[in-house]
Amino acid sequence: MPEFSQALSQKEFVVTLELDPPRGVDTTRLTETAKALQGRVDAVVISDHRGATPRQSPLWAAHLLRESGLAVVLTMTCRDRNRLALTGDILAAGAAGLQSLLLVSGDFVTLGDHPGAKPVYDLDSVQALQLAEVLRAGSDLAGQALTGAPELFAGAVAAPAATPLEPQLIKFRKKLQAGAKFIITKPLAEAGQLRSFLERSGGVEIPLIAGVEAAGPEALDDAARLLADLRGSGMARGVHLSMPSAPERLADLLKACGL
Amino acid sequence: MIVAERKGFEEIAASLSGFRKVLVVGCGTCVAVCLTGGEKEAGLLAAQLDMAAQLAGRDQVFEVACVERQCDREFLDELAARAPEFDALLSLACGAGIQFLAERYDEIPVLAGVDTTFIGVNDNVGVWEERCRSCQSCLLSTTGGICPVALCPKGMLNGPCGGTADGQCETDPERACAWTLIYERLSRTGRLENLARLVPLRDNARASLPGRRTHPAYQRRYSAHA
Numbered sequence: 316m317p318e319f320s321q322a323l324s325q326k327e328f329v330v331t332l333e334l335d336p337p338r339g340v341d342t343t344r345l346t347e348t349a350k351a352l353q354g355r356v357d358a359v360v361i362s363d364h365r366g367a368t369p370r371q372s373p374l375w376a377a378h379l380l381r382e383s384g385l386a387v388v389l390t391m392t393c394r395d396r397n398r399l400a401l402t403g404d405i406l407a408a409g410a411a412g413l414q415s416l417l418l419v420s421g422d423f424v425t426l427g428d429h430p431g432a433k434p435v436y437d438l439d440s441v442q443a444l445q446l447a448e449v450l451r452a453g454s455d456l457a458g459q460a461l462t463g464a465p466e467l468f469a470g471a472v473a474a475p476a477a478t479p480l481e482p483q484l485i486k487f488r489k490k491l492q493a494g495a496k497f498i499i500t501k502p503l504a505e506a507g508q509l510r511s512f513l514e515r516s517g518g519v520e521i522p523l524i525a526g527v528e529a530a531g532p533e534a535l536d537d538a539a540r541l542l543a544d545l546r547g548s549g550m551a552r553g554v555h556l557s558m559p560s561a562p563e564r565l566a567d568l569l570k571a572c573g574l
Numbered sequence: 575m576i577v578a579e580r581k582g583f584e585e586i587a588a589s590l591s592g593f594r595k596v597l598v599v600g601c602g603t604c605v606a607v608c609l610t611g612g613e614k615e616a617g618l619l620a621a622q623l624d625m626a627a628q629l630a631g632r633d634q635v636f637e638v639a640c641v642e643r644q645c646d647r648e649f650l651d652e653l654a655a656r657a658p659e660f661d662a663l664l665s666l667a668c669g670a671g672i673q674f675l676a677e678r679y680d681e682i683p684v685l686a687g688v689d690t691t692f693i694g695v696n697d698n699v700g701v702w703e704e705r706c707r708s709c710q711s712c713l714l715s716t717t718g719g720i721c722p723v724a725l726c727p728k729g730m731l732n733g734p735c736g737g738t739a740d741g742q743c744e745t746d747p748e749r750a751c752a753w754t755l756i757y758e759r760l761s762r763t764g765r766l767e768n769l770a771r772l773v774p775l776r777d778n779a780r781a782s783l784p785g786r787r788t789h790p791a792y793q794r795r796y797s798a799h800a
């Protein structure tokens with residue numbers, strides 16, 4: 316099975332794509348989209364109730380895509396899980412061979428279409444990374460030994476476009492300290508945002524993938540331009556593409572980007 | 575202080591249908607300060623209820639009382655002579671006061687006339703704002719006196735989420751991001767090193783259970799062997 320970590324160590328520049336699990340049980344479209352992407356991307360990042368709207372558990376969708384031969388990164392938010400649920404889902408991911416996790420705090424519940432849901436945030440994203448490290452080392456948060464520790468490759472998100480930047484950098488350094496193995500940035504508006512982030516970050520030793528979002532089909536050209544800038548700049552080890560409004564057109568985006 | 579909001583008139587009137595004689599009980603402390611359930615508001619509400627009942631041809635009587643604090647037994651005792659004359663008590667105190675009134679007069683139905691909203695401050699004339707979630711392990715010493723539990727919707731402990739834009743919160747562009755405020759204040763006071771350390775997981779055990787606290791000076795009095 317291909318792994319995201321392998322792609323990172325073998326390729327100079329990787330391309331990942333964000334896909335949402337279906338809002339229902341029918342996974343045909345997801346698997347078809349995935350099939351169309353086979354061989355064209357290095358990993359698919361499965362979102363976790365993106366925008367705080369409910370969908371199928373990303374665990375199942377990630378499992379399906381992995382079975383179909385894709386490298387998968389499983390997003391896990393702290394929004395819907397306390398430390399018990401995070402532990403359980405990370406162990407389930409490990410048992411299913413899903414090593415690559417993207418641990419994030421998660422869009423707030425009131426931004427989605429279930430605004431009355433109870434937000435959890437028992438842990439924040441830094442603490443979720445610490446949890447992954449603890450589990451990887453073979454015990455849980457209570458210090459109990461696990462019957463089989465998960466192999467994990469846990470990454471985190473950075474937000475170079477957020478303002479003010481300095482508090483973001485403080486948190487970013489903590490994510491590195493907490494054991495993040497890779498970074499995917501939130502969508503950038505232009506390459507300069509990443510440049511100033513990197514200049515002020517004090518150095519990033521782990522692979523950093525730059526986020527590029529095509530907000531709509533008409534935004535393909537802008538996204539392609541940004542991607543070319545990023546690729547030429549040597550600042551990122553790859554790009555993470557998203558096109559939430561029309562994921563099936565991600566193939567067009569890849570083409571527009573010359574990939 | 576505790577800040578509360580009066581329930582809608584329709585909801586209150588509906589909850590009182592079926593009770594003929596109702597005592598509207600105000601509280602002279604927090605809810606009086608936030609202009610929700612003090613003596614004046616209790617009087618106004620009783621008059622409004624009275625008028626609505628008359629217009630609808632309902633035989634109901636509303637009277638008013640106000641105690642200094644409904645969260646204190648000694649003040650609740652003041653109603654001992656009057657309360658039994660009523661079919662229901664409509665409390666305008668915070669949730670704690672309502673419960674204490676119901677406990678003190680447990681033969682009489684006690685109804686809630688307000689929604690208790692938060693522990694907050696008087697930010698401006700007629701404006702209150704939440705400041706504390708009574709989490710039982712206060713972080714303010716390290717966070718520059720700004721509470722990330724109450725003011726950051728995600729209760730982030732290690733710094734801002736990635737949704738901060740122009741210093742405002744991802745959940746509401748009209749509200750400042752708590753972590754921007756924390757950063758700015760610590761920066762101004764030369765204490766940014768407070769933010770560098772990894773903050774351990776919170777121990778929620780205490781705050782997850784109903785709280786009870788005995789002042790150390792009184793512990794012997796209430797201990798089993800006293």
Ligand code: SF4
Pocket residue numbers: 705706707708709710711712713714721722723724
């Ligand atoms: S940290 Fe915040 S919620 Fe907790 S006690 Fe202090 S002010 Fe209240």
Ligand code: SF4
Pocket residue numbers: 423725726727728729730733734735736737738739742743744745750751752753754
């Ligand atoms: S923007 Fe700031 S206040 Fe709002 S949820 Fe994120 S960290 Fe908390």
